[in-house]
């Protein structure tokens with residue numbers, strides 16, 4: 176607090192402060208020393224080494240970072256920034272996806288017309304849909320590039336083996352997220368792409384009705400790996416509902432949890448890998 | 452290597468090796484995020500997501516394609532039956548990838564770019580990723596037309612294109628005509644491929660056996676042989692019109 180009995184400054188004083196720019200420092204001081212500010216942030220605002228540490232360590236969102244990192248870990252030439260961009264794209268799909276969920280019903284009769292409604296009548300509906308779809312496609316590409324970079328820098332070697340394994344789960348779930356979402360527009364593209372994809376489950380050894388050794392297990396078109404996946408023997412409304420639940424709840428939760436573990440392990444494994 | 456050269460310079464400038472995450476990393480992440488979001492927004496304003504006519508189970512499009520990121524696998528369906536291309540191959544890819552850190556015991560090249568210190572590893576990964584995955588996807592997206600036939604970009608997608616199916620099984624090509632004989636012949640060819648491949652590898656790497664361990668080396672060479680085997684099968688099919696190597700009552704390879 177500046178003082179208990181506020182002095183009203185004269186106009187000339189005020190003009191002086193504005194001209195010299197001092198006014199900004201004073202406003203910043205007023206704000207960052209107010210009770211609201213100091214109660215929200217558990218550390219001071221001034222740029223001191225101590226505050227730099229606290230900025231990371233006392234913030235729940237930032238504390239997955241280490242407090243200090245190796246200089247080389249900052250080089251975009253080293254990381255290509257791909258892991259971070261993948262995560263950002265994931266967050267973008269979460270935000271836009273939740274908005275889409277307000278307008279979309281995963282029911283055979285409605286799904287396609289909800290897409291039309293979204294595209295032509297909902298304000299910014301088309302933009303939300305585009306951002307959701309393109310972010311999902313881009314995420315597939317960036318996660319492959321991230322994996323490629325991690326391989327090329329040999330960053331899966333000890334002590335980071337386990338984080339690589341988590342990563343392989345993540346790339347798998349990224350593809351499954353994208354694939355389950357592909358069905359939801361419920362148009363020709365969606366239905367047949369998913370038909371082609373899920374037809375493969377029919378050939379699962381032992382568990383698919385056309386797979387090797389199915390006769391020993393007794394798999395039938397109505398009762399096998401594929402019907403478990405799509406809730407029937409063709410891609411119909413039950414498949415739509417199943418994919419919707421998988422896409423909006425099940426896989427994002429698992430992938431999100433794995434990402435937290437992934438980030439935590441980066442830190443615990445000694446930060447970004449580098450030449451020692 | 453470049454690191455070593457840069458080291459003395461660093462000392463002269465007396466720059467600390469460790470930096471605060473706030474502000475140095477966080478501001479970089481922030482910039483990166485802004486660029487990405489702007490790019491995504493512009494892309495989404497300029498190009499609309501596709502929406503075709505309503506789903507119609509009675510109208511199968513030709514060709515029916517899986518989402519683009521699975522087209523590598525769909526393309527392998529030309530050379531392998533669905534149980535392999537659609538189920539076993541993906542599982543092997545996922546498991547194989549997970550095993551990489553446990554199979555590659557070369558301590559060099561940890562945390563920096565190098566080709567010379569780990570040539571084989573880089574070659575194997577680049578071949579699998581760039582050729583067997585990316586190149587097949589590109590082919591699947593752009594060159595596969597009706598009937599999953601190959602069309603060059605300038606060719607018309609003729610749904611009635613006739614492609615003679617003249618392929619035969621490997622035992623047949625070698626003159627084996629009986630069913631049981633073919634099964635035996637195919638089984639022998641496959642077993643011989645894996646047995647000889649494994650034996651040659653163990654002989655060449657016999658010095659490493661002690662330090663690397665039998666299980667590790669065995670799994671590594673089996674995975675490599677499967678990967679190379681897939682390429683051999685593709686070449687056999689395209690170059691020599693061979694359909695299956697092994698035919699059994701339960702499955703064909």
Ligand code: HEM
Nearest residue numbers: 254257258259261262322330338339342343345346447448
């Ligand atoms: C949803 C997917 C993923 C996200 C959001 C993600 C995120 C990240 C981030 C932000 C980093 C920090 C360094 C960087 O940006 O390069 C990182 C590092 C790492 N990632 Fe991922 N990642 C994902 C998938 C994967 C996959 C598929 C793999 C490998 C199979 C993997 C393996 C690793 C490893 C080993 C590191 C440590 C690298 C090092 O120390 O140099 N990640 N990840």
